[in-house]
Amino acid sequence: MDAILAALADPARWRLVSLLAERPRSVGVLAQLAEARQPQTTKHLQTLERAGIVISQRTGQRRIYALRPAPLQDLAAVLNQLAGTADRIGGPGATFDRYGLSLEAERLAAAESGWADGRSFRFQRSLTADAELVWRHLTEADLLAQWWSPDDLRVSELVFEPRPGGRILLEYRDAEDADGSDLVAGRAEGVVDDARVSERLSYWLSPVLPDGSVAFTAHVDLGLRATDTGTDLDIHWRLTDSTVDSADFIAGIEIGFGQSLDKLAATLAATQTRTSK
CATH class of the missing domain: 1.10.10.10 (Winged helix-like DNA-binding domain superfamily/Winged helix DNA-binding domain)
Incomplete structure (x- = not known):
């Protein structure tokens, strides 16, 4: 050929x-x-x-x-x-195109600092695992690393201290960058505000720009509710401190975090299948 x-x-x-x-x-x-x-x-x-x-x-x-x-x-x-x-429906190419449209729209909107302040995003998932297991996957670094990244990225560094005032550090690399020689795809730092075991977790997280400044701050609130079939997870994002350079990050929130939650659901389902055997 x-x-x-x-x-x-x-x-x-x-x-x-x-x-x-x-x-x-x-x-x-x-x-x-x-x-x-x-x-x-x-x-x-x-x-x-x-x-x-x-x-x-x-x-x-x-x-x-x-x-x-x-x-x-x-x-x-x-x-x-x-x-x-x-060109397969719902494949990586379709996601790339969808992100491209969002990227164009956010860049046009990012005229001055504070342009995205007050923006919010809502995510909900019904998970086939009890609240205790879901909580562990939300707060334990080794379990978080299994799902807390979009499909094309992997967690290369992670610190998560699930207590009020606890430190958060999250770094992404390309999923196929096995030796870490490629550029870091993303880095964020934050602090835990509230941590009520198996009930509620809230924190703020700020993506860091290449010059070390903050792109924006996401205030994230996660609520867990036990159900007959598992746990309902309700997540609310609220943005503050947005800069003009934050457009590329904000454009990927809905797609990227949505993919992460899909991975969480799949990870928990696989865990339940293994433990039931």
Whole structure:
């Protein structure tokens, strides 16, 4: 496949392939139609033949070239598969597009400091785990790290002290950045305001910009309510201290934290399945 792509990448060779798709032709005629010198045309045709895209045969003094459809059909199938993967409903590509629209809107709105103050976000999830287990996943660093990140990121550093005045430190890296050589994707610092075991957790968290300043402050309030099937989790975000540079972060709150909560729900469901066996 690499040889085919390399051969087709040259515009002159692509022109020859287009001409041969119409019918087999001689080197001389191909050179005329492509408005190129015959020695150059011969070299291009030889490259295409080595890649298996064309075949040739000598007839008297002339060499006739013809296109082989099979390699192009194989390439088309691979390209269609790649396009289908990228275009699948609800996949990463769709999320990227959705974030792009949100990013554009927030950047237009971010005219001056305080532009997003008072904005709020609400998240709710019905979780298939008791309140005690949910609480542990909200407050224990090793369990938090399993879910507290969007799909394309991973938690690379985490401190969470579940007591009033307790320190919070959260750092993200790309999920595929295994050795930590890529740039840090995000970093936030905060403090716990209230922690009532299995009932309520509140804290503030501020994403930190590359220069060390704060992008905005999110005041997060999480309420837990036991149900017959598990625990209802109700989360309220309220923003203050927003800066012009906070637009990129705010654009990702709904998508990113929503993905995190989906991971929490999946993690708890998997834990329940393992313990019930």
